[in-house]
């Protein structure tokens with residue numbers, strides 16, 4: 001069966017033009033920092049993000065974890081929102097890889113305010129407590145439904161971090177979506193963070209890879225950590241070429257994915273057997289709830305009719321629009337949902 005695959009924006013496959021860029025990529029040994037395609041990607045990404053330097057890493061998880069590792073020492077603590085990716089979906093790595101703990105706090109739509117965070121910053125005199133070191137922000141916020149972190153709140157978090165001598169880390173796996181939806185350039189978002197991690201392999205459609213960025217000293221340290229964790233790759237310019245193609249060609253078109261998501265969400269809102277909070281559909285992720293059908297059954301019924309969606313938070317379904325699903329297919333997805341839940 002030809003499925004309409006809305007499980008995630010990670011299921012995209014390289015387009016013919018991207019494959020051509022991969023085919024034509026100049027390569028060298030990136031462990032010697034001699035791969036021209038990797039070097040071009042890193043330079044381009046650093047400029048785009050307004051940071052001194054950038055590093056190509058294999059995944060979003062690797063990007064986040066290298067950043068946290070460089071920013072912290074064992075026994076430090078990172079404050080984050082409780083539904084965030086680093087707390088829920090990174091296999092307990094902060095403890096395993098860096099000897100640090102996370103302090104997840106209850107936010108709204110993935111957002112924590114400075115007023116919520118400040119009481120949890122550990123006093124310096126409390127030698128028996130972990131040391132608060134980093135405030136982590138996820139933008140857009142995956143589990144909250146692709147929600148955008150308001151820039152005013154980011155500024156306020158940055159002021160709080162400076163006041164208490166803390167670092168700011170951005171899990172910007174989908175920062176491109178936030179930027180396109182708000183018209184706020186990615187370098188403006190990035191300016192409030194010491195370190196950022198951004199995915200090339202989600203809405204941007206590259207097959208592999210993420211970028212981390214920060215100041216030169218940070219990237220020098222990150223380069224060592226990436227090597228130590230087995231992430232030094234050799235003629236990886238083949239993949240970097242895809243990433244560079246994605247950054248140059250696939251950012252502005254994310255607006256189409258947001259339109260498809262809006263269309264789907266509004267249709268879902270009209271289907272009696274489904275419930276959705278339209279306010280949370282701000283980019284390309286749609287979280288919704290089947291009212292009279294268990295989630296597993298709902299997934300199965302959709303699959304039987306040719307529609308793949310995934311599980312969201314407990315009791316919720318999740319659909320994600322991306323460049324490999326056309327408007328036409330998104331409309332077909334609506335028809336399937338109407339047949340099942342109408």
Ligand SMILES: Cc1ncc(COP(=O)(O)O)c(C=O)c1O
Nearest residue numbers: 059060061062085138142171173
């Ligand atoms: C917000 C967020 N951060 C990080 C990641 C991790 O990316 P990867 O799957 O490339 O490790 C994801 C993946 O879905 C994500 O949604």
